[in-house]
Amino acid sequence: MTNAWITDISNRPSVRQRNRARSLRRNLTESERKLWWHLRYRLLMERGHFRRQVPIGPYMTDFCCLASKLIIEVDGNQHGYDVNAAHDEHRTSYLENHGFRVIRFTNREVMTAIEGVLETILAALNAGSLPLAGRD
Numbered sequence: 001m002t003n004a005w006i007t008d009i010s011n012r013p014s015v016r017q018r019n020r021a022r023s024l025r026r027n028l029t030e031s032e033r034k035l036w037w038h039l040r041y042r043l044l045m046e047r048g049h050f051r052r053q054v055p056i057g058p059y060m061t062d063f064c065c066l067a068s069k070l071i072i073e074v075d076g077n078q079h080g081y082d083v084n085a086a087h088d089e090h091r092t093s094y095l096e097n098h099g100f101r102v103i104r105f106t107n108r109e110v111m112t113a114i115e116g117v118l119e120t121i122l123a124a125l126n127a128g129s130l131p132l133a134g135r136d
Contacts, residue, residue, distance in 0.1 A: 028052070029076070030107075030111070031074050031076075031111050032062060032074050032110075034111065034114065035072070035074060035105075035114070035117065036050075038114060038117075038118055039063060042118065043121065043122065048065050048067025049067075050063045050064065050065050050072070051063070051064055051065075051066070054066075056071075056098070056100070057094060057095075058094075059091050061073065061095070062074050064100075068101075068125055069100045069101060070100070070101050070103070070121075070125060071095055071101065071102045071103070072103055072104075072105070072121060073102060074104075074105055074106075074107060074110055075105070075107065076107050088104075101124060103121070105120075
């Protein structure tokens with residue numbers, strides 16, 4: 001559960017990571033702000049909840065439900081470039097190797113098709129421990 005990830009000292013974020021997370025939480029993009037509102041007020045869960053800008057290992061995740069070990073990433077246009085796509089692939093691999101599932105949405109999906117985004121997130125939460133392929 002949540003505590004297993006946090007109680008291992010090697011998994012705890014550094015002071016620098018915590019400060020960066022705080023800064024990112026104060027400066028969400030428009031699409032992150034919209035998704036965060038829906039995660040907080042429309043997608044109520046019995047077990048656990050989503051957090052914003054969660055440091056996991058060397059990475060900062062956009063949204064994470066530690067209880068379900070589900071990470072949601074909202075990607076801007078820069079993620080379409082080869083260099084950034086390779087970085088995202090390496091990052092996803094790291095997170096999956098630590099037991100997390102990662103799903104990705106584009107800014108455009110969040111801004112224009114939020115119902116579909118929420119349905120995908122609910123399906124991932126209901127899938128439980130089944131592996132979920134990331135969206136491209």
